[in-house]
Each structure stands twice: as C-alpha cells, then as structure tokens.
Amino acid sequence: xxxxxxxxxxxxxxxxxxxxxxxxxxxxxxxxxxxxxxxxxxxxxxxxxxxxxxxxxxxxxxxxxxxxxxxxxxxxxxxxxxxxxxxxxxxxxxxxxxxxxxxxxxxxxxxxxxxxxxxxxxxxxxxxxxxxxxxxxxxxxxxxxxxxxxxxxxxxxxxxxxxxxxxxxxxxxxxxxxxxxxxxxxxxxxxxxxxxxxxxxxxxxxxxxxxxxxxxxxxxxxxxxxxxxxxxxxxxxxxxxxxxxxxxxxxxxxxxxxxxxxxxxxxxxxxxxxxxxxxxxxxxxxxxxxxxxxxxxxxxxxxxxxxxxxxxxxxxxxxxxxxxx
Amino acid sequence: xxxxxxxxxxxxxxxxxxxxxxxxxxxxxxxxxxxxxxxxxxxxxxxxxxxxxxxxxxxxxxxxxxxxxxxxxxxxxxxxxxxxxxxxxxxxxxxxxxxxxxxxxxxxxxxxxxxxxxxxxxxxxxxxxxxxxxxxxxxxxxxxxxxxxxxxxxxxxxxxxxxxxxxxxxxxxxxxxxxxxxxxxxxxxxxxxxxxxxxxxxxxxxxxxxxxxxxxxxxxxxxxxxxxxxxxxxxxxxxxxxxxxxxxxxxxxxxxxxxxxxxxxxxxxxxxxxxxxxxxxxxxxxxxxxxxxxxxxxxxxxxxxxxxxxxxxxxxxxxxxxxxxxxxxxxxxxxxxxxxxxxxxxxxxxxxxxxxxxxxxxxxxxxxxxx
Ligand SMILES: Cc1ncc(C[n+]2csc(CCOP(=O)(O)OP(=O)(O)O)c2C)c(N)n1
Ligand SMILES: [Mg+2]
Numbered sequence: 001x002x003x004x005x006x007x008x009x010x011x012x013x014x015x016x017x018x019x020x021x022x023x024x025x026x027x028x029x030x031x032x033x034x035x036x037x038x039x040x041x042x043x044x045x046x047x048x049x050x051x052x053x054x055x056x057x058x059x060x061x062x063x064x065x066x067x068x069x070x071x072x073x074x075x076x077x078x079x080x081x082x083x084x085x086x087x088x089x090x091x092x093x094x095x096x097x098x099x100x101x102x103x104x105x106x107x108x109x110x111x112x113x114x115x116x117x118x119x120x121x122x123x124x125x126x127x128x129x130x131x132x133x134x135x136x137x138x139x140x141x142x143x144x145x146x147x148x149x150x151x152x153x154x155x156x157x158x159x160x161x162x163x164x165x166x167x168x169x170x171x172x173x174x175x176x177x178x179x180x181x182x183x184x185x186x187x188x189x190x191x192x193x194x195x196x197x198x199x200x201x202x203x204x205x206x207x208x209x210x211x212x213x214x215x216x217x218x219x220x221x222x223x224x225x226x227x228x229x230x231x232x233x234x235x236x237x238x239x240x241x242x243x244x245x246x247x248x249x250x251x252x253x254x255x256x257x258x259x260x261x262x263x264x265x266x267x268x269x270x271x272x273x274x275x276x277x278x279x280x281x282x283x284x285x286x287x288x289x290x291x292x293x294x295x296x297x298x299x300x301x302x303x304x305x306x307x308x309x310x311x312x313x314x315x316x317x318x319x320x321x322x323x324x325x
Numbered sequence: 326x327x328x329x330x331x332x333x334x335x336x337x338x339x340x341x342x343x344x345x346x347x348x349x350x351x352x353x354x355x356x357x358x359x360x361x362x363x364x365x366x367x368x369x370x371x372x373x374x375x376x377x378x379x380x381x382x383x384x385x386x387x388x389x390x391x392x393x394x395x396x397x398x399x400x401x402x403x404x405x406x407x408x409x410x411x412x413x414x415x416x417x418x419x420x421x422x423x424x425x426x427x428x429x430x431x432x433x434x435x436x437x438x439x440x441x442x443x444x445x446x447x448x449x450x451x452x453x454x455x456x457x458x459x460x461x462x463x464x465x466x467x468x469x470x471x472x473x474x475x476x477x478x479x480x481x482x483x484x485x486x487x488x489x490x491x492x493x494x495x496x497x498x499x500x501x502x503x504x505x506x507x508x509x510x511x512x513x514x515x516x517x518x519x520x521x522x523x524x525x526x527x528x529x530x531x532x533x534x535x536x537x538x539x540x541x542x543x544x545x546x547x548x549x550x551x552x553x554x555x556x557x558x559x560x561x562x563x564x565x566x567x568x569x570x571x572x573x574x575x576x577x578x579x580x581x582x583x584x585x586x587x588x589x590x591x592x593x594x595x596x597x598x599x600x601x602x603x604x605x606x607x608x609x610x611x612x613x614x615x616x617x618x619x620x621x622x623x624x625x626x627x628x629x630x631x632x633x634x635x636x637x638x639x640x641x642x643x644x645x646x647x648x649x650x651x652x653x654x655x656x657x658x659x660x661x662x663x664x665x666x667x668x669x670x671x672x673x674x675x676x677x678x679x680x681x682x683x684x685x686x687x688x689x690x691x692x693x694x695x696x
Contacts (some may be wrong), residue, residue, distance in 0.1 A: 023488075025488070057511075057515060059511035059514065059515055061477060061507065061508040062477045062480065062512045063515065064477070065474070065476070065478050065480070065481060065508065065512070066477050066478075066480045066481040066484055066512070066515060067481060068477070068478055069418075069477060069480060069481020069483075069484065070481040070482070070484045070485040072466055072481070072485070073416075073482060073485035073489070074485065074489075075481075075488055092471050092474050092508065093474070093477060096470075096474060097469075101459075101467070102675055102676065102677075102678065103452055103453075104449055104457040104467070105449050105452075105453060105457070105461070105467065106447070106449035106452050106453065106459070106675055107674065107675035107681060108460070108461050109459060109466070112678075141676045141693070142676050142677065144677070164686055165679055165684075165686075166678050166679055191686070191688075192690060193689035193690015193691070194689045194690065238690060240690075240692070241689065241691055242690055242691045243689065243690050244691045272694065279696060
C-alpha cells in the first residue's frame with residue numbers, strides 16, 4: 001500500500017469526488033490559482049478549471065452562505081476555510097442557515113455542503129488562529145462533524161462527507177498535513193459514526209479524536225513499556241454522529257477511562273463523553289474518569305508553553321496514571 | 326447620469342423628488358399586455374395578503390399566535406408585483422417579514438396561518454413560525470430571521486442557476502436596515518465579481534425597527550451603494566404595482582439575459598409597528614406620516630382606482646374579491662385553530678436528511694443526545 005501524506009489523501013478525495021459528481025465544486029480563499037494555502041488543493045484548478053475549483057475573496061460569510069444557497073438547488077460545494085478559526089466570521093451562515101434551514105422548513109430543505117479546513121493549535125500562531133470548534137459545531141443539531149486523525153481516515157471520511165446530504169464539517173490539522181500513512185489505491189469510504197480502535201488493551205480506555213489520537217497512540221506505547229499499562233485506544237473519528245457503542249464497550253472491558261482532546265475542557269467534546277460513560281457504564285467504572293484537554297486559557301503564542309498547553313505524551317501519561325492510581 | 330455611474334439607463338429613472346418620466350406605468354410594455362384577469366389576480370393577491378395579515382393580527386391579539394409577528398401591511402404591492410414576473414427558473418428568498426411573499430408565490434392561507442399557530446399542518450409543521458415560511462416546490466426559499474442572513478443564500482441560489490446553465494434569476498429581498506450588515510456588503514462584491522444573476526430588492530420602508538433611515542445609513546440613497554461594487558441599480562416607488570412590475574422586470578430581465586446582479590431599491594411603507602409587539606411606532610414617526618401614506622399611497626386603493634378606471638374592476642367585483650379573501654382568511658384561522666400540534670416525536674425529525682430518510686449513511690452512531 002502506498003504511503004501518502006494526510007494532505008495528499010484529502011486531495012485524492014476531492015479529486016475523486018469532483019470526477020464522481022459534476023455538482024461537486026471547491027471554493028475558498030486561494031484554493032485555485034495559488035494551489036491552496038496549505039496546498040491541499042494543489043493541481044486541482046489546473047486539472048478541472050474555474051468552474052469546479054473557485055477562488056473566493058476574503059468573505060467567509062458570503063461564500064459560506066452562497067454555498068448553502070447553491071446546495072438548495074443541488075450543487076454540492078466543498079468550502080475550504082483557510083483556518084477553521086476564520087469560520088467565526090461566518091457563524092450566522094454556518095450555525096443558523098446550514099444547520100437549521102432543514103428544520104425550520106419542516107424538512108423541505110437539506111444542505112449538502114462540506115466545510116473543511118485545519119482546526120488545531122500547536123502551530124505557534126496565537127489565540128486567533130488556533131481554534132478547535134468541533135464542540136461548537138456538535139452543539140448544533142443539523143450539523144455533522146468529523147476529525148480525522150490520519151491520512152486513511154481523512155480520505156475515507158472526506159469522500160463520505162461530500163456524498164452526505166447534510167452539512168458536514170471536516171476538521172483537519174496542519175500538523176498532520178505532512179505526515180504519512182498507508183492508503184490503499186482502491187476506492188473506499190468510511191462511514192460516519194464509526195470509531196476506530198487504534199490499539200487494543202485491557203487496563204485503561206483512552207478516548208481521543210483528531211491529532212490527539214495519534215499522540216495518545218505514542219503515549220499508549222510508552223505506558224505499556226514503562227508502566228506495564230495496557231491501553232485500549234478509541235479514536236472517535238466522528239464527533240456527531242458519535243459511536244457510543246465502541247466507547248462503552250471499551251470502558252466496560254477496562255473499567256477506566258481517560259479522555260483526551262485538544263479542545264479547551266469547559267464544554268468540550270469530552271464533557272459529553274464523560275457524561276455518557278457515567279450514565280451508561282457507571283457500574284463498570286473502577287475509578288473516576290479523567291480528562292486531558294488544552295490547558296484552559298486562550299491559546300498562548302510562546303512555543304514551549306503552547307506545546308505544554310495542548311495535550312502531549314507526558315500529560316497523557318500523567319492522566320493515565322491518575323486513572324490507575 | 327453623472328452621480329450614478331451604473332444607474333440603469335433602460336429608461337429615465339425617477340429621482341427621489343423629481344417627476345416621473347413615465348406617468349402611467351400601466352402603459353409600459355410589461356403591463357400593457359396584462360389581461361383583465363391578470364390585473365384582477367394582482368388585486369386579489371394584494372388584497373388577500375392584507376386580509377390574511379389582519380386576521381393573523383387578530384389571532385395574535387387573542388394569544389393564538391406566539392413569538393413575533395412582522396406585518397407587511399402597506400408593502401403588499403412590492404411582493405405581489407415582483408412575484409408576478411417570476412418565470413420557471415426564477416427563485417425567491419426574503420427575510421422575516423415574509424407573509425406577503427409566501428402568499429404571492431401561491432402558498433395557501435391555511436398552511437401559513439397554521440404555521441403561525443404552531444400547528445402540524447403548517448408549512449413547516451410548526452417548526453419555523455411566522456418568520457420562517459418555506460415552499461421550495463414553488464421556488465420560495467424562506468423566510469429568514471437574521472437580518473441580511475438570507476443575502477448570501479440568494480446569491481447561492483443564483484450561483485446554482487449559472488453553474489447549471491439555467492436561464493433564470495434569484496430575487497432576494499432585504500430591508501433598509503439590512504443593507505448595513507457586513508454579510509450583504511460581502512455578497513454584493515461576490516455577485517458582481519462572479520457575474521451572478523441575483524436581483525437584490527431593498528424594500529425601503531423608511532425604518533429598521535424604531536430607527537429611521539436617516540439615523541441608520543450615512544448615504545440615504547441606498548441603491549447608490551451598488552456603485553461601489555460596479556453593480557447596476559435603480560429606484561422606484563412601491564405603492565403602484567405596475568411601477569413595481571416595470572422596474573422589477575427591467576432588473577430581472579437584465580439579470581437573466583446578462584448574468585449580472587442588480588440592486589433595486591423600492592420605496593415603500595409599513596403601517597404597523599416593526600412587529601406587533603412594537604407598541605411605540607407612533608413615537609418614532611408621526612401619526613400624520615402614517616395617515617398621509619395610507620391616504621395617498623395605499624397599494625390596494627391605488628390599484629383599485631386604476632382598475633376601476635380602466636374597466637377591469639367594478640365596485641361590485643371588488644367587493645366580491647374582498648369578501649372571498651376575507652372568508653378565506655377566516656377559514657384559515659379556523660383551520661389553524663382546529664389543527665393539531667405535531668406530536669412530541671416530531672421535535673427530533675427534520676434535523677438530518679439522512680436520518681429522516683433512513684439511509685445507510687444514517688445507520689451508524691448516535692445523532693441525538695438525550696438521556
Ligand atoms: C443580525 C440581527 N440583528 C438584529 C436583529 C433584530 N431585528 C430584527 S428586524 C430588525 C430591523 C430590520 O429592519 P429592515 O432591514 O429595515 O427591515 P424591515 O423590518 O423594515 O422589514 C432588527 C434590528 C436581527 N433579527 N438580526
Ligand atoms: Mg425597514
């Protein structure tokens with residue numbers, strides 16, 4: 001199986017879906033002639049031209065809303081946010097119109113758009129460019145949100161997101177764009193709402209999503225080697241819909257849970273997961289649930305401090321040891 | 326036209342206080358061809374909107390309609406005139422003052438009234454309310470509650486027409502207050518840049534809630550803003566449905582033919598408060614101002630006079646239409662009253678298309694998070 005980057009995997013997904021459906025088009029700032037701010041769309045404009053790969057002015061509200069309006073008539077726009085942080089100027093369009101038009105029309109409408117782009121910190125760019133809004137998106141019934149942690153998932157989830165008939169946010173990660181994973185050449189899709197067990201173990205469940213799942217994977221190896229703790233690692237992949245079954249089965253097996261995410265802790269995704277576990281697996285728990293999230297402050301600029309602010313192997317190991325204390 | 330670089334030059338446009346270049350809009354080509362039946366239909370639409378809203382006001386005062394009720398009374402000729410020009414591939418979208426547009430596209434009084442009553446038989450099953458009427462099968466895309474939030478959507482509908490190679494346009498209504506939203510400004514630039522066949526119709530009724538135009542917009546000639554985006558614009562009065570049709574037709578034809586946006590400002594007036602809850606509406610404007618408009622520019626009276634004069638309508642046939650739409654509005658209120666509220670299980674339907682349609686895509690994972 002070829003080893004390709006996360007970036008390349010997403011590009012393949014976009015390329016395949018442009019070919020698969022004539023109504024799929026890509027729009028965003030610098031996506032066409034400049035080849036994408038992070039080169040995710042590199043070469044697509046050259047290959048498909050102005051109709052399918054469209055450069056926009058810096059008007060997130062206008063082009064997000066335009067994508068929603070176009071989707072009413074069957075166009076399937078994939079909107080790139082240069083950073084998910086910039087979607088905040090389009091929140092009315094995304095969180096009112098994309099999420100609620102179907103509901104407010106009593107089911108007469110649907111909005112088949114994809115909103116994609118990097119949603120991560122750890123890049124030494126300060127608070128305005130480091131948002132992880134998957135929790136905010138998930139808080140809006142009508143929206144779906146996925147957070148692929150690796151190239152294989154990124155490709156499969158992106159293709160599913162584009163074919164889905166509801167609005168789907170795909171949260172990417174600039175720190176993963178250059179990392180490589182094995183991705184098959186044959187076409188495949190990954191269903192929404194299905195978590196992935198990255199590692200099987202018996203002492204502790206770690207639930208994570210996005211890049212944190214990859215950090216947790218490294219931490220799990222260290223826990224095994226240094227502390228003889230065997231970790232069952234659940235990578236959520238999809239936040240809404242959520243694979244509750246896989247989470248609960250794992251916790252029932254291990255009796256302990258550590259929840260890891262890059263979100264700020266208050267009202268983060270893992271607050272909901274923690275609630276879920278206590279509600280549906282209370283009798284199986286041998287210890288309180290612990291969480292490792294971003295340290296609860298605006299994203300700090302200073303590199304050394306930011307690397308500590310967001311979850312890293314050391315903080316995950318510390319959290320795991322608390323669960324087993 | 327010196328000040329107005331891009332002002333539409335199809336025919337001399339009425340300057341705000343100057344006299345008309347055209348003194349009888351009934352005689353312009355788009356109107357001259359109207360049959361007696363067509364004209365009576367316009368009258369019925371305008372009158373129907375009025376009677377429907379009067380009946381809804383009564384229901385609101387009886388506590389049967391909740392939330393906000395933004396009445397369109399006084400502005401009826403705008404929606405009726407513009408919608409009467411819609412062709413197969415034309416689409417329409419508006420803000421929360423949406424009853425007039427909904428009835429004009431042919432939504433039934435029953436489904437609209439029931440929606441306001443929050444009933445299952447409402448156009449949105451009671452999930453949208455007064456501000457959120459939708460009828461996609463009639464090319465009517467709402468009904469939007471956030472000021473100017475519908476403007477990029479209107480651009481998107483028109484973008485889709487262009488993408489698919491269909492000849493049509495999208496008419497996107499907004500208020501004089503909405504022009505000051507950033508999303509609208511962004512959208513104006515985008516549609517001009519990309520050549521998108523959308524017609525923005527500013528229904529300038531002089532007020533955004535309690536704020537007069539002079540207190541909200543630095544440049545009171547709202548249509549002039551189009552110049553900054555290299556978009557053609559025009560201005561007309563909204564009380565004469567034939568004038569509305571004349572100007573809207575120019576704008577819509579241009580959008581369809583040339584794949585270009587257009588900004589049309591239509592000067593109109595609302596008689597009632599911003600919403601029914603706006604009890605102060607005689608404080609931020611004078612009673613005389615309201616009475617003056619009602620007396621001289623009421624769209625129903627103006628049209629009736631025109632139609633009686635040209636023999637399309639008689640006092641008797643006018644009364645008959647009046648009685649019919651009034652009866653229809655009363656019946657709609659009764660229908661709404663007697664309709665059931667949707668069952669509680671409906672709270673969680675119409676959220677996700679894939680779930681509602683029970684597709685393979687919706688088989689995995691939890692979509693709703695109640696204990
Ligand atoms: C973003 C936003 N801000 C404020 C409001 C509250 N609001 C509703 S209507 C309105 C006035 C809008 O006036 P205008 O655009 O002139 O339309 P009109 O009501 O006259 O039809 C305001 C302030 C809102 N709905 N959305
Ligand atoms: Mg107004």
